[in-house]
Amino acid sequence: MQNTCGHCCTKIDNLNVKFGGNIILDKVNLHVNCGEVIGVVGPNGAGKTTLLRTILGEIPYQGRIAFQIEGSVSKKPKIGYVPQKLQFDLGSPISVTDLVASAISHQPIWAGVSKDLSERVKNVLSLFSAEHLLKRRIGELSGGELQRVLLAIAMTPEPELLLLDEPASGVDVKGLSLFYRIVDDLRKKYDIAVILVTHDLAGVSSYVDRLILLNRSVIAEGEPKEVLSDEKLIKAFGASLWNISLLPNLKSSEGNKNGRN
């Protein structure tokens, strides 16, 4: 599995990340083919967020992150990123139009958004069932709505690799399944590679092609079914979460327990 690469893929080879003396990521290898969705799961502190931030180029690393199309020289992939939660206060005077415009254009939004630009913003959002949110302040959006807006930004322009950071947190079950469906459409339509970091084992397993169990290094990798029945997973997550992931209808109560619903 590790060495296969389709007609195009993103390759992460022998990735090592250290903070001070601590090894956070140890010889991580990850190949994502275009059109493939990979779920990365693991306990808290396993290095999931670090992995994403390293791919984004925020953290110094040893190893290689490259994008390759068959027969061509490899380069850094174009990345779209959907952050977990916006960590700023809800009173912020930034509208959805402002946020999208500031991300996709250099026209300074403090001077106002031109007609042309707001038309572009509308087009971008309409692909993600979010055009009705244009005038809302971002603090007024539900978790799922915000996520679709962020996904619209991440897909403009179309990336080669899409990173999704904990899409299940702060989003209700309905919003989450809509989100997963949109992501599924995207990868089919645009043939992009997707890495999805999540706690939501049960929800994600029917949408991903491969599941990676990360705990500093890759502990297990394979089809969701295989990985989910792996003993290492039980060890990593503890028995309680394991039981829940076997019973998807308990998913929402688990969400509440962890304070994310």
Add this chain to the structure above:
Amino acid sequence: MAVINLWYRLVGILPFGWTHYAFMKNALLAVLLVSPLFALLGTMVVNNRMAFFTDVLGHSALTGIAIGVLLGFHDLTLSMIAVAVILAVAINLLKDSTKASMDTVLGVTFAFIVALGIVILSRQGGFVRYTKYLIGDILAVTPKEIAWFFLIAVVVLVYWYIAGNAMVLTSVNPSLARSRRVNTFLIETSFTVLLAIVVVVSIRLVGILIINSLLVLPAAASRNLARTFRAYTVWAVIISILSGITGLIVSYYWGTASGATIVLFASGCYGISALLGRRFIK
């Protein structure tokens, strides 16, 4: 000089007693230049939760003055800017290298920098000479200083035009900004340095004690009213200019310190905006 004479003549047309004095005309021009500048910078200060940070920058002027005096500088502006810029960068480094929260880091730095300045300036009981920096005196502003403010205003506007969106994105979510190829380190550092320079240069006008409120108040008031970033910017500028002009003129009739009077009016605007915002906008 031609420009300033034209200004004098224009203001002279107004039918008020204070328009006879050159110092009032200078002060008015300075207010018209500085207040929108502070409003602009303030919008990002408030969004980035840097209010305490800029307060520390303002107070670092004490140490800047002290070091300039020690070294026998004729113009203290240079040493003030140097101390503020070094401090701003040092705080950012300290924040990244310790586990302490930002307000602790700022609290510690604040205490240190103010104490250092006072210790140096109070040698042989000389501190009284420097109290003018605490309150500031906008009426003492010279045409040459106004020219400098004009230059700074142009620089800030150009910076805002180029880096505006990158700053917004960085304040929303640095990782998101990075994924859009924004160099967040460059953005944060350049904004901090610009802020340090503007704050310190304006100390002479409004004083160390209240300079921070001129940055924070208009933007904070505007946040109560605005739903878009453009409205946020526009309201902040309007509130800042209005309270600047009103405060200056009222201080002339009351015989009070102009800077503090301006701040009082800005506080009033904040109060009104909070009431209005609750009632109509939220």
